[in-house]
Amino acid sequence: MENKINFELYSFYNLARYLFLKLEYTHNLDIEEHGLTLPQLRVLWILKCFPGISQENISKIGCWSPPTVSSIIKLLMQKGYIYNEETINKKTYNLKLTTLGENKLSDVKITRTSSAAILKLLNQISYDDINLLVKTLKKLIISGENNYVPEYIDKLNQYELKFDFNEFNFSDSNYIKTLTTVYNLLRIFVLTVERKHSNMLANVGLTYPQLRALNIIKAFPGINSAELSTLGFWSRSTANLIVNNLHKKGFLLKERGNIKNSINLFVTSTGESILSYDIKNNLRNIDMLNTLKANTYENLVYINSILYKMNLLVGNDIIDIFINKTYESINNNP
Structure with missing residues (x-):
C-alpha cells in the first residue's frame, strides 16, 4: 500500500x-503580442490589488527571488507602466500603476477568442x-x-483583472473565477x-x-x-x-x-x-x-x-x- x-x-x-x-505557456504566448511577459503582467496585477506593496511581498506572492522582482520592476518603469511614489522615508518603495499601466491591464485580458488553454476547461x-x-x-x-495568497486571488477575481467578462455570461463568469x-x-x-x-x-x-x-x-x-x-x-x-x-x-x-x-x-x-x-x-x-x-x-x-x-x-x-x-x-x- x-x-x-x-x-x-x-x-x-x-x-x-x-x-x-x-x-x-499558452497564456504567455497570448500576452507577448502586447509587448509583455506573464511575470511582468503578474506584477501589474499585484500592484493593482495592493497599491504601494513592498518588493519583498511582491516576491512572496509571485514566488520570485528579490533580484527577479527588481529586474521586472525596472523594466515596467522603463515602459511607463508603474512609478515609485515619493514617501517621507526615501529608502522605502511605494510602487503604483500609472494610467498607462491601468490601460495595459484592460488590453491584455483573456477574451472568448483567446488561445489560452484555460478556456478549454470552461464548464468541463x-x-x-x-x-x-x-x-x-x-x-x-x-x-x-x-497563507497570504488567497487574498491576492480573491482580489484578482474581484477586480476582474484576468478575463474580459463582458464576453461571457454570468454562469460562465462565475465558473471562470473558480478556474x-x-x-x-x-x-x-x-x-x-x-x-x-x-x-x-x-x-x-x-x-x-x-x-x-x-x-x-x-x-x-x-x-x-x-x-x-x-x-x-x-x-x-x-x-x-x-x-x-x-x-x-x-x-x-x-x-x-x-x-x-x-x-x-x-x-x-x-x-x-x-x-x-x-x-x-x-x-x-x-x-x-x-x-x-x-x-x-x-x-x-x-x-x-x-x-x-x-x-x-x-x-x-x-x-x-x-x-x-x-x-x-x-x-x-x-
Missing part, C-alpha cells in the same frame, strides 16, 4: 505541474470536483506558509515545490530544468532536442543548452538518428540511478507533498483523476505515459 500511496503522491505532483505549465469539470481541488490545494499552500482560483493555487504549489526540490538537487549535481529534461527523456527515449523543447515548454536554445550540460555530466547518451543531422537522446545508467535516487530521497521528503498523506488512498486517486481529466482537456495527452515511465526508475534501480 505504501508504494501505491507514493505513486499517487508522485502523480499528483506531476499532474499539477504539467497542467500549470500548459496554462502558463463539475463544481464539486473543482471545489475539492481548491480545498486540497489551499491546505497545501497554507502548510507551505503561503482562476485553481490556476493560481496550482502556480503557488508548483513553484514552491520546485524551489524546495531545487535546493535538494545539489546532492546529485543537477539543476531543476536538467532534472525535468532527464525525466522527459526517460519517458520518451530517443527523442530529439526539438521534441524535448516542446514537451518541456522550453525554447529550442534552452533545450539544447540543457542537453549539452547533461551530456557533459554523463547523464545522457547522444546517438545519430535516421534523419539527416538528427540526434536521438537516451538516459545513461548513471542518469537512471540519479532519477531513482531523487524520487526516493528528495521528492518524498518535500513537506508539502507529504501533507497529501492526510487524504485516504481512495481520495488521492480521485483527486488525481480530476487533474488527469484537466490535463487531457488542455492537450497534455501523454501525461500518463510520462508519469508511469519515470516512476519505473524506482523499480529498475531499487
Whole structure:
C-alpha cells in the first residue's frame, strides 16, 4: 500500500505541474503580442490589488527571488507602466500603476477568442470536483506558509483583472473565477515545490530544468532536442543548452538518428540511478507533498483523476505515459 500511496503522491505532483505549465505557456504566448511577459503582467496585477506593496511581498506572492522582482520592476518603469511614489522615508518603495499601466491591464485580458488553454476547461469539470481541488490545494499552500495568497486571488477575481467578462455570461463568469482560483493555487504549489526540490538537487549535481529534461527523456527515449523543447515548454536554445550540460555530466547518451543531422537522446545508467535516487530521497521528503498523506488512498486517486481529466482537456495527452515511465526508475534501480 505504501508504494501505491507514493505513486499517487508522485502523480499528483506531476499532474499539477504539467497542467500549470500548459496554462502558463499558452497564456504567455497570448500576452507577448502586447509587448509583455506573464511575470511582468503578474506584477501589474499585484500592484493593482495592493497599491504601494513592498518588493519583498511582491516576491512572496509571485514566488520570485528579490533580484527577479527588481529586474521586472525596472523594466515596467522603463515602459511607463508603474512609478515609485515619493514617501517621507526615501529608502522605502511605494510602487503604483500609472494610467498607462491601468490601460495595459484592460488590453491584455483573456477574451472568448483567446488561445489560452484555460478556456478549454470552461464548464468541463463539475463544481464539486473543482471545489475539492481548491480545498486540497489551499491546505497545501497554507502548510507551505503561503497563507497570504488567497487574498491576492480573491482580489484578482474581484477586480476582474484576468478575463474580459463582458464576453461571457454570468454562469460562465462565475465558473471562470473558480478556474482562476485553481490556476493560481496550482502556480503557488508548483513553484514552491520546485524551489524546495531545487535546493535538494545539489546532492546529485543537477539543476531543476536538467532534472525535468532527464525525466522527459526517460519517458520518451530517443527523442530529439526539438521534441524535448516542446514537451518541456522550453525554447529550442534552452533545450539544447540543457542537453549539452547533461551530456557533459554523463547523464545522457547522444546517438545519430535516421534523419539527416538528427540526434536521438537516451538516459545513461548513471542518469537512471540519479532519477531513482531523487524520487526516493528528495521528492518524498518535500513537506508539502507529504501533507497529501492526510487524504485516504481512495481520495488521492480521485483527486488525481480530476487533474488527469484537466490535463487531457488542455492537450497534455501523454501525461500518463510520462508519469508511469519515470516512476519505473524506482523499480529498475531499487
